[in-house]
Amino acid sequence: MHRLSRESAHLAGRLLSGALGLGVALMLTGCPGKDKSAVSGDTSQIVAQVNDSEISIHQVEAMLAAQPAIAEQLGANGPHRALDSLIDQELAAQAARQAGLDKTPRVLQAMELAKREVLARAYQDQLAEKVIMPDSEAVSRYYDSHPELFAKRRQYTLQETLVKAPTDKVLELKDKVEKLATVEAVNTLVNDSGVTYSRRNSVQWAEGLPMDLLSQLVYLKNGQSMGIQRKDGLVILTLLNAEETPMSSGQANNAIQAALLSNARRELVQKGMEALRQKAKVQRMGAFAQPASGASAASAP
Structure with missing residues (x-):
């Protein structure tokens, strides 16, 4: 903005x-x-x-x-x-x-x-444009299938510790921090590990977090941590506090409709592009003979 x-x-x-x-x-x-x-x-x-x-x-x-x-x-x-x-x-x-x-x-x-x-x-x-507006039953199913976003929605206060270390050190540190139960224990472990790190606290709403991350955070208790391995190190997320702020189905209705419409649009585009690929003769050559791993056939509009 x-x-x-x-x-x-x-x-x-x-x-x-x-x-x-x-x-x-x-x-x-x-x-x-x-x-x-x-x-x-x-x-x-x-x-x-x-x-x-x-x-x-x-x-x-x-x-x-x-x-x-x-x-x-x-x-x-x-x-x-x-x-x-x-x-x-x-x-x-x-x-x-x-x-x-x-x-x-x-x-x-x-x-x-x-x-x-x-x-x-x-x-x-x-x-x-051929997408069909989701009906109330579809909205209700989505609401019920994602309690972490609605009925059991939380506001998470997290300590984020960014660690720079070689892979072997990262794996060892990740295994240890995920067994600890307090933020003090996590900080002591990182301080004594001899790695380069930085810390910051943040407040995140459930809907602002990636779903794969949220699905793990919901099981953490205050003081517990999860480690996310990166190329250059490790991100340690320690849960400082989680406050439940549920959202009713009525409050979530518009947001759910928008999410379902977006997903439906994406699926229509992907299917349409796949149909085009099946009809077309595409030949990759030279250094591009193999497609990139994880390449997507189409991007959502």
Whole structure:
């Protein structure tokens, strides 16, 4: 979140950088900086003339829609800030064309990649639009199957200890800390282990934690710890306190519907992309003959 006290230019820059999709969409029309209404001679929707190009209200609205959180913060000034960003964008684009940058290999490649991304996203969005709104029974099932998020929801106060150590030391330390029952014992063990570490306390709501982590935290008692191995060491989470703050099914209804819709959209896209892969002839070559481990066929819209 960017505060409203940010300077106008900084906020406009944020809107500009967040509107890459809009810029590419305009590029795809084959008429940079111009809207269909302008091409047809309808000037009622034109909000700015930038040299020989025009900017329409539709482009302003599209930029704001691309950054709803920032648009909400800007309030009534949002359209004006968005227009400032579009003017800067158009001026820079015109200068780039005059300098011949639109013909350079690097820019041509970037434009082609952006065009592909926009088209792919449009197709995936089309797939996701077929999603069906979850009914009350589905919402109730989700609520009942996740008590750690709702009926037994907790606020966790955690001590996070970040340890840097070689793998053998990490495994030994992890095994020991998970057998301890107090934060004092954990701190003493880490202090005496000769490793480099840092500590901080944090307060986390259940819904703000990854599900795989939450599923382990729910079983910890105050003072107990769990270790998470990382490439460069170990993260020790010690439970200092857990306060139950349950959420009723009525309170959770909207959040659950949103989560189910998101999951359903993701599944529709994944199925659609898998269908495309099965029909297509794809051949990886050379150093790319093998796909990356854990590669996903599609990203959720």
